[in-house]
Amino acid sequence: MRRIDNKTALKIIYWNAVAAILLVSLSAISLLHRIHRFDRLIVETSRRFDVDPRLVSALIWRESRFDPNCVGTHQEVGLMQITEAAAREWADTYDVSNFKRTDLFDPSTNIQAGTWYLARAIRRWSDRPDPLPFALAEYNAGRSNAQRWAAESGASAKRFMEAVTYPSTRKYITTILTRYRGGV
Incomplete structure (x- = not known):
């Protein structure tokens, strides 16, 4: 198994966090639209x-x-x-x-x-x-x-x-x- 350096690991963690935040935001926007339409x-x-x-x-x-x-x-x-x-x-x-x-x-x-x-x-x-x-x-x-x-x-x-x-x-x-x- 290939080892990754700390810089690459931090990039992976960062982009996973960004993706999670975007998914939560889209979910919240969808819920607000459903409730207030x-x-x-x-x-x-x-x-x-x-x-x-x-x-x-x-x-x-x-x-x-x-x-x-x-x-x-x-x-x-x-x-x-x-x-x-x-x-x-x-x-x-x-x-x-x-x-x-x-x-x-x-x-x-x-x-x-x-x-x-x-x-x-x-x-x-x-x-x-x-x-x-x-x-x-x-x-x-x-x-x-x-x-x-x-x-x-x-x-x-x-x-x-x-x-x-x-x-x-x-x-x-x-x-x-x-x-x-x-x-x-």
Whole structure:
């Protein structure tokens, strides 16, 4: 095996470090692009439905990591992981003709349907001091589960979180609220 001198070894280390830094930088740029390419659409739609765009962004991050082609384990679709049933409610409310499940892969349609659904859930729980845990539980686990947990816990968000019987839903709510309120 051929020995290399110190100068050559340092050049190899230097260029490997440069390559690593470039790869990390490109990865970071790609991530930032993926996260922020829907900002305008999120802000416009959030204003329309009177929901904080940071909450919508936090929810999209948790649901799909900003992948508009994401399909969930229960066939939820797109950025906000909308079920076909929820999307049909939105389509019926807004007289969207010829709605198809595949329309949910369109970011604009998905964000409109998902933000509408979230806004409706927030309004339903607006009598609570902090309606967001209740609304996010409804978004994730369905209205009947959220109502059952609320009946067991009263108006306190803390007691509500303790009453949520699905660990995945508790983690879902905590993840979104941490990202929304703390900017993680």
